[in-house]
Structures are given as structure tokens and as C-alpha cells.
Amino acid sequence: xxxxxxxxTVKTRQRQLGKASQGMISxxxxxxxxxxxxxxxxxxxxxxxxxxFRNYNLIRPxxxxxxxxxxxxxxxxxxxxxxxxxxxxxxxxxxxxxxxLFGLFFAVLYNNEHVFGRNILRTFxxxxxxxxxxxxxxxxxxxxxxPSFGLLAALWxxxxxxxIDFLAQFPMPSxxxxxxxxxxxxxxxxxxASLSGVPEDLKEAAGLxxxxxxxxxxxxxxPQLGRPLYAVVMLESIFFLVIxxxxxxxxxxxxxxxxxxLPYYIxxxxxxxxxxxAASAGAIFAVILANIVAIFLxxxxxxxxQEEA
Amino acid sequence: MNKxxxxxxxxVNLLAWLVSILMFFPIFWLIxxxxxxxxxxxxxxxxxxxxxxxxxxxxxxxxxNYWHYALNSVYTAVGSTLxxxxxxxxxxxxxxxxxxxxxxxxxxxxLSTKMLPAVGVLxxxxxxxxxxxxLDSALGLTLIYTAMNLxxxxxxxxxxxxxxxxxxxxxxxxxxxxxxxxxxRIVTPLALPGIISTGLxxxxxAWNEAFWAINITxxxxxxxxxxxxxxxxxxxxxxxxMSAASTLxxxxxxxxxxxxxxxxxxxxxxxxxx
Numbered sequence: 001x002x003x004x005x006x007x008x009t010v011k012t013r014q015r016q017l018g019k020a021s022q023g024m025i026s027x028x029x030x031x032x033x034x035x036x037x038x039x040x041x042x043x044x045x046x047x048x049x050x051x052x053f054r055n056y057n058l059i060r061p062x063x064x065x066x067x068x069x070x071x072x073x074x075x076x077x078x079x080x081x082x083x084x085x086x087x088x089x090x091x092x093x094x095x096x097x098x099x100x101l102f103g104l105f106f107a108v109l110y111n112n113e114h115v116f117g118r119n120i121l122r123t124f125x126x127x128x129x130x131x132x133x134x135x136x137x138x139x140x141x142x143x144x145x146x147p148s149f150g151l152l153a154a155l156w157x158x159x160x161x162x163x164i165d166f167l168a169q170f171p172m173p174s175x176x177x178x179x180x181x182x183x184x185x186x187x188x189x190x191x192x193a194s195l196s197g198v199p200e201d202l203k204e205a206a207g208l209x210x211x212x213x214x215x216x217x218x219x220x221x222x223p224q225l226g227r228p229l230y231a232v233v234m235l236e237s238i239f240f241l242v243i244x245x246x247x248x249x250x251x252x253x254x255x256x257x258x259x260x261x262l263p264y265y266i267x268x269x270x271x272x273x274x275x276x277x278a279a280s281a282g283a284i285f286a287v288i289l290a291n292i293v294a295i296f297l298x299x300x301x302x303x304x305x306q307e308e309a
Numbered sequence: 310m311n312k313x314x315x316x317x318x319x320x321v322n323l324l325a326w327l328v329s330i331l332m333f334f335p336i337f338w339l340i341x342x343x344x345x346x347x348x349x350x351x352x353x354x355x356x357x358x359x360x361x362x363x364x365x366x367x368x369x370x371x372x373x374n375y376w377h378y379a380l381n382s383v384y385t386a387v388g389s390t391l392x393x394x395x396x397x398x399x400x401x402x403x404x405x406x407x408x409x410x411x412x413x414x415x416x417x418x419x420l421s422t423k424m425l426p427a428v429g430v431l432x433x434x435x436x437x438x439x440x441x442x443x444l445d446s447a448l449g450l451t452l453i454y455t456a457m458n459l460x461x462x463x464x465x466x467x468x469x470x471x472x473x474x475x476x477x478x479x480x481x482x483x484x485x486x487x488x489x490x491x492x493x494r495i496v497t498p499l500a501l502p503g504i505i506s507t508g509l510x511x512x513x514x515a516w517n518e519a520f521w522a523i524n525i526t527x528x529x530x531x532x533x534x535x536x537x538x539x540x541x542x543x544x545x546x547x548x549x550x551m552s553a554a555s556t557l558x559x560x561x562x563x564x565x566x567x568x569x570x571x572x573x574x575x576x577x578x579x580x581x582x583x
Binding site (some may be wrong): 022026037040041042044045067106122127128131132137138143151153157184186189194231232252263270271275276289291293298300 | 313315318321322324325326327328329330332333335336338339342350351352355387396397399400402403404407409413415416417418419420421422424425426427428429430431432433434435437445451452453455456460464487513516517519520523524534535537538540541543544548552553555558559562563565566567570571573574577578579580581582
């Protein structure tokens, strides 16, 4: 009763202030954040779209004017762009599959109450995620994968094998491995958070009914992970589309164009070829690719917000 | 699950320990290498036991420009995080306590800007920065990191503010508290642990950022990401120096990261996982 009375007093006061000024207050509160993001994200995006239809090259100042769809046509005709597009897809899909498989395995492992010190073990296993991408690249390309002095080379020699120059002979699989090491903890932590929500008695009941560990996992645990897995796929897709630091320090997009993904291609177009028009057209393709995933993700977030409200 | 057999228990324990050791090993090896001499760090036979030297740390801290880059990292990470909190607290307050029809749309729109790939806005920001003389400046990087982290900060603050009971605010309003009082004196102190862990996550994300740092800074405003990437062509040379510089760059943030695991899941999933 008391709270209802209070609420109605507040409501009355808000009504007295008037709808217009209430809206004004809300705008003053949210406005700065919205305007900030608008200026820093949407305005530049509009400029990218504009540049993508312009002749614009930093080392050819006389080359100006409308380009029509020439930049898009040139980018699509560029074999390097096509390979960058394919590399992006390979990097995203392969890393997705591996991080989810390992992440799921690790999550189930650390969710097991019989594991001694599992919180500390989990924290150590989660560590790669907090390492700078640039340092991740350095650790792997030098200390681990260097064909002469790297730890893996020593291991290979110890096994009587000829050391492999991973980044030169298998550039993309090596890069996928590096990304997987860095991002498996993300999948693990998200899935672990969801796993701890699976009721213990449900699992016990399944055990009493004679279900083995695999059957319990398959029919009780996995169905509960449907939504989190779906979310991890989309979130990681968006994060993997923009991988840059690891490539920059390990392979610089090579050998040749073997590990050049879209961000790296656009970076090369802009800062090696100084072709702003082509870089912008390439960027639009990256944005479109990200949006395909983002639509599903936003829809999922929206339904979650609606359920909670 | 409770009736696990003895061999089973030993098996999962061994597996769990093995996984942790394998995942952490590259980091351990980096730290170990930082205490070696440059020659030993790149020895063909990996050395596990050796007499440690601090030479590479002395080199990094005294003879190199480490502090210049480290200060830029602190400036950009802390500066952008403070700006995010200043912009984010009022916005999240409004979303949590002054809901309207537009609230959900605004929140979703903010989150969706986080899904825009950075390369989509790289070229215009580079060109505008060039004209405004913000290229290679820590200020320019700070302003971008603010835009990069703001959606995550607003989202996290919104989820923490929702846990503050609305009745407290209403009671305060009856007592004549103004809107500013509500935000500064009531919601902020009550949600302080949430605000701090949100800030910590924003610092971790800005500190580790590489794409913008490499593309729009070079020396003056460059962060540790740029400093460390200078070692990228060290093929067997200066590995101890590289390891010491890397360890100094990642260790504080690794420890901070350990404490933000939960916020990390909450913040980077944007509410897609409940």
C-alpha cells in the first residue's frame, strides 16, 4: 500500500512536469552516449559508403570525381580480394568449429565437481584470452613455431622428425591454431556459465534411470546449451571477422596472400596502395558480411530483453 | 554424476590438469624466456633450468622507450574508460529507471554498433584525423576506444542498475531528491562494484587493442601493442628482450582479466546468453 502511494505521488509529480520535459530529461541522459556513437560510427560509415563511389587515391591527387561502381568492380575483379574473402571465411569457420569443440570439452571438464581445484585450473586455462593479440602472435610465431629455435621444432627433433616451418608451410592452419588458442577460453567461459545452470538433480535423475555419462550429456546437458552455442557462433563470427593483430605480427598476410583476410586486405589497400576508393569498397563488403550475422544476433538479444522486461 | 568411479575421478583430474597446463604453457614459456639471455632464449635445446638474469627487464625498463608506450597505454585505456563511464552512467540510468517505448530500440542500436567491423570506418577516421592533427596522438586513440567500448559499458551498467530496487529511488524522490542526486548519491554507490568491474573490463579491452593502435598511431601516441609489435621480425634474435617487453605488457592485464572473467562473459555476449 505504502509503495503504491509513493509511486502514485511520483507519477503525479512526473505528470506535473509534463510529457515534453520528461522526454527532454531522458534525452539529456541518453543523448550524449547516442550522439557519441552516432558521430564515431555512423558518420564514418556513411563517409566510407561515399568514398567507395569516388575516385580517391592519396598518391594521385588529380584522380578525383565520381567513380560509379568502378571501385566495386575493381575490387571484385581483384584476385587478391577474392582470396581475402575466402581466407576470411576459412579463418572464421575453422576457428569457430575448433573453439566450440574445445570450449565445450573444457567447459564440461571444469564443470565436473570431482576435479580438484577446478576454479584455479579454469582460470589458468582461460588466460590466453587476456593476452594481447600482438603478444599472442609473437609467442607463437617466434617462441613456439620458429623452424630453427622454436619449441615445436625442438619437440619435432626430439621425436626424430624434421622440424616444420609452420607459418610458411601451413600458414592458414597455423593461424587458425593461434586464433583457437586465444579464443577457446571465450567459448569455454560462456558455456561454463550456462552449464552451471543445468540442475544437478536432473542429471542425477537421468543417472538413476540408467543413462550413462554420454546419454546424460547428449539428452540432458546438450539441449540446455542450444541457445548459448547459437550465441557463441554468432558472437565469435563477428569477432573473428575482424582479426588483425595476430596476422600483422605473424605472417603479415603471407606467404603471398595465404593469410590475408578482409581487414588485412583493406589495410593494405589503404596504407600500401593508398587507394582510398578501393579500400572503402572492400570495407563495405566486410560490413555486409558482418551484418548478415548481426541481424540474427540482434534478433536473439531483442527476444531476451523482451523476456526479461 | 555423484557416483563416479575411482579410475574415472583420477582420469578427469588428470585431463583437467593437462588441459590447464597445455593452455597456459605458451604464457609460462614467454615469462621463462624473459629471464634468459638472448642467446639462451633462442637456444636450439630449450632450457628449463638455468640461472635467471634480469638483463632483459633492465633493458626494457631503462634502455628502451618502454615507459613512453606504457604511459600511452595507461592514458588511452584509463582515459577511454572514464569517458565511457561518464557517458554510460546517465544513459544506463535512463534505460533502467525511465523506460519508454524507445528504450529497447536504443539499447539494441548501441549494441549493434559494436557489431560494425572496425575496417568499415577505418579510412574516414584516418582522413579526418589527418586533417584534425589527431593522427599518432593518444587523445585520438582514446576517443576511438571510447566509441569501441561504450556499447559494452552501457549494456553492463544497464544490467547492474536493473538490480537496484526502484522503490529506493522513488522514496528518495519523495524526500525531494533531484535526478542528479539519484544518479550520484544513490544509484552510483549502490552499483559501485558493478561499475568498477565494468571499468576493469573496458580497461582490459582497450589495453589489448591492436587494430586502431597499429593503424593510426606510430610513435607519439602509440601504445604497448605498437611497441611490442616492433619485435615481429625478430627471427631468433633478441628473444629474451622480446619476452621481457611482452611480459611487462601483458602481466598486469592478465591478472586484471582473471578477476573480470564473469563480467567478460556478461559484457561480450551483450545479453545473447542469459
